[in-house]
Amino acid sequence: MPFDRIDRQILDLLQEDGRMTNVDLAERVGLTAPPCLRRVRALEEQGAIRGYHASLDAATLGYPITVFAMVSLRSQAEADLAAFEAHIAQIPEVRECHMLNGEIDFILKLVATDLKSFQEILTSRLTTAPNVTSVKTSLTIRTAKALPGIPVVIGDAPAAPAAAN
CATH class of the missing domain: 3.30.70.920 (Lrp/AsnC effector binding domain/regulation of amino acid metabolism (RAM) domain)
Structure with missing residues (x-):
């Protein structure tokens, strides 16, 4: 499934904030609301977006x-x-x-x-x-990093690190 730049922006933004309104999402990716919603629905149907959920704090909810x-x-x-x-x-x-x-x-x-x-x-x-x-x-003693989801590349593939001289 090829995803264009706008699809990847949508995925990145929704991964960061799944509660973002379609109007806000459309504005951030440079579309009007109807085509943005069509893209989101298509991404859901393709399986790129599997669902939406709240990120809960385990310790606060009694699971330290x-x-x-x-x-x-x-x-x-x-x-x-x-x-x-x-x-x-x-x-x-x-x-x-x-x-x-x-x-x-x-x-x-x-x-x-x-x-x-x-x-x-x-x-x-x-x-x-x-x-x-x-x-x-x-x-676990502590958690140093716990990012949900996956990295989403917006533009072309990430640049390779510069070689050491």
């Missing part, structure tokens, strides 16, 4: 603990992978689940209200899941 869990499975047969993914989908504290290549099969990002609740999730829902051979966890 963020943990990454590295999960190894006994079998990587597709049925076993799908069963693990279905199991994880039922744990609301697991916010992300990514299948990896290499020694670790999955990395999970989960949140917890406190260390006791994290331990409960770990011991009763993760390590006991079918096909799980090991779970290694790391609690």
Whole structure:
């Protein structure tokens, strides 16, 4: 799907502020409101825009603990992978689940209200899941960077860094 400069501007602006009105968006990209709305609808239909959501602060809402869990499975047969993914989908504290290549099969990002609740999730829902051979966890100390979305290049491809002399 080729996106022109205006499409990329729309994507960048909506990624930054999904609550922006169509009138404001149109003004920022140099269009009138109707063609801007048509472009947004087309980007949604193409799947470039998957949805809109609010970015919530986990600690403020009672989830100050963020943990990454590295999960190894006994079998990587597709049925076993799908069963693990279905199991994880039922744990609301697991916010992300990514299948990896290499020694670790999955990395999970989960949140917890406190260390006791994290331990409960770990011991009763993760390590006991079918096909799980090991779970290694790391609690986050702080988050230095957490940007949602992806980088959107507005113009041509980004310039290459200048070579050192």
